[in-house]
Amino acid sequence: MGVFVSHYGWNSMLESIALGVTLITWPMVADQHFNSKLVVECGIGIQVCERRDGILDKQRVKEGVTLVLSEDKGKLMKRGAEKLKDMAGKAIVSGGSSNTNLQDFVSDIHKLQMARTVAREGSLKAPKDDCVLKII
Known part of the structure; x- marks a missing residue:
């Protein structure tokens, strides 16, 4: 999977990190805005919609997908996502x-x-x- 587009609730966050997937977030309510902010700050994804009404701009989504899948910044995000996946895997094994x-x-x-x-x-x-x- 190249990228995961999600509203980005807690379960989406855990699943994507566990799989090492780069993210495009589209937060709408509750914890989703905070979770999305963490993704961006950790450098493993981008947020495509910052409006509270949740309405996406088609051009912004296209630019986000292009950035994450084909630009150098997207490759850095993928490496970061893989690193978090490795860390999460080590945390759950015996002794983690x-x-x-x-x-x-x-x-x-x-x-x-x-x-x-x-x-x-x-x-x-x-x-x-x-x-x-x-x-x-």
Whole structure:
């Protein structure tokens, strides 16, 4: 895929970064404007519509597609998108920052549950095996 044109909500942002795709954003509401701004600042895409009414200018879209797919600036954006893809991939594997943070979160929730059990029942009972959540 050469480029992804999207309103650019959070899921679109995560999916495109995970795939290393260059972006053309067309934000309309809510978090889309902020997400689009991040894409532009990170240098992995451009925003083609800055109007709050969401109405696109056909010429601006054509220029954006040309820039992203065939100009030097677009090639730099593609390299940046690939770099973010690599970083995201490293974060989710065992030992990566996202994986580690999720494991820590699950551990903290488990400790909290154990502390509540102790406070409520006055003693520590071992949880059943099927009550322990393990992220693989």
